Amino acid sequence: MDVPVQQFTTKAEQHLLDLYQQSADALPGNAAIAALRKSAIETYAGLGLPHRRVEEWKYTDLRGALDSVPPLLADREIAAGEADLKTAIGTVFMGLPAYRLVIAAGEFRADLSDVEGLRKDGVEVGALSQLLESPPEWLTDSLKESAGRDDTVIALNTALMTAGIAVRLPEGLTLQKPIHLIHLDTPGNAGSIYTRNAVVAERGASATLIESFGTFGVAGMQRNAVTTVSLAANSAIHHLKLQREALETIHLNVWAANVGADARYNAFQVSMGAALARNQVYVRFDGENAATDISGATLARGTQHCDTTLVVEHNVPSCESRELFKLVLNDESRGVFQGKIVVAPNAQKTDGKQMSQALLLSETAEFDSKPELEIFADDVVCGHGATSGQIDEELLFYLRARGLPEAQARALLIQAFVGEAFEALDDEEIANAFTAVAAEWLGTPAE
């Protein structure tokens, strides 16, 4: 296939193009989807892999991090049962009452998923690979919408997506239980996994979507996962993520949400796994009086690198955005927070606030924070802050003077630090589940 290419500088950049060229014919989708894929790979070919001289990737040199690219995974034959799910995701999350959907080794697993339950309760839901053969209009719109963004991760995802789910919540539907979408790697050989999910909430609909990423423990995986969320007027989506990939995995993730009038999009992410993780959240306000809350925590140790990059576009007046991220960085780990808030000239009465805070547990951990406020309207309230510090010795002494051994006192202070971000979770059961996995990371028993 003929794709015009800029001069690639690394082997991995060429591998990615090869991946497309070798598998294009076998990838799911009709002719229109094939054209979309081709256009996306051309976007990629024009951009190459981002590196530190690309401003948005200043602290995360993806080009430098990828030596090679493993083959594309789309394997429906792998053995994955209940026990594997528990091992990969943890019993706490598996215990949450939810409609479960599973994607393993780059394939949607109907046998492990509760598609029928969702349909019975009024949700339109399907496996992406099937829907791409004859995509409904709402899915095509959603795919095209995100393709419009000049983003390498999305471009590669559009070109190579093999599996995912597409969910449409009809007008006025309130889903009582969350949808729990489980992403697994593979018990076999390492590979590249490209998954794409599309969520559409029609007017007045509301639901919670939890995406959890777990591992069979395989090394050398590369994951690219994109979820687009489209919120019509007055709808609400709570979108939550638990990332516990294998420690050698490269994890690239994009959530892109377009938010209609009076709608609410809340995103919450906890990142614990992966060698390199890049979490991008794009939120664009299309209708007035809408709101978003994007919060979460990064827990990193060893040489882990975790980058959270948020872009909130206030394109219309009277919308509210809140961002709060907490990072706990140990050993030689590195945490990155980039938060961009763009306020268009007509977006008066915008209220945007952003905060990122890092707790450095070692001398060699590093936190890079880059707030960017681009404000073109004059009647707005916008603020940002970033802090980085160590455990407060005074507080530590206070706790120890009350009998807590040093390790326990430290863990309690770290938990308290992270806990502030968890206050964004208003569902108690879900909040407890996230708190429990964070406590597990800290080595303290859950309450």
Place this chain on the structure above:
Amino acid sequence: MLEIKNLHAKVDGREILKGLDLTIPAGEVHAIMGPNGSGKSTLSYVLAGKEDYEVTDGSVTWKGEDLLEMEPDERAAAGVFLAFQYPMEIPGVATMTFLRSAVNAVRKARGEEEFSTPDFLRTVKEKAKLLQIDIEMLRRPLNVGFSGGEKKRNEILQMSLLEPGLCILDETDSGLDIDALRIVSDGVNALRSPERSMLVITHYQRLLNYIVPDRVHVLSKGRVARSGGPELALELEKSGYAEYGQDEASAA
């Protein structure tokens, strides 16, 4: 019994305690008074084991054991409790969670069984009531947004839950109005027992009207300058600390 002999201690390279001697037998309440900078708070921190307080000479034994060899949490387990002059605020830790962690850590270290949730709740409720602490207050983050009085009452609640053998009260009266002072003092007095020693550090005599000490010591320039009965406090109230001087720089 607490025995302090010839205690010398430095903070930031400056010697604050310069040969302090003090013995508190079991069951007795001793008050330490003195001008600002005489070393009162330093003594309390040294006893509790704060890291940046360096003991350069002397000894402290508690029930025959070398207190200075112990980590702060080991001292707590051994029964030493310091009620802080300025209790710390910890956002993100519910007061109740903190209390339970502390009580169970100490019980575990003492070889006692940890409290079950219902037992713990019952005990807290009982003790909180005595200090007129609303149980709702305990659901809030530790000391965050608490008034001065609430913080001090919370300190005494912790003291009563941890059942220490040595209570050190560091200017517990500071920042308290008369009603709060009475509640706190009642709480402290309820803990007086033949097995429990107390060291009440205060700048003012007022507190000692409520918590009547067995002995009063005047600290000056890092040493005990004078000791006497409760009447010594009244005398100081009249004469002030002029004759005991004030260190050039207040070391608090």
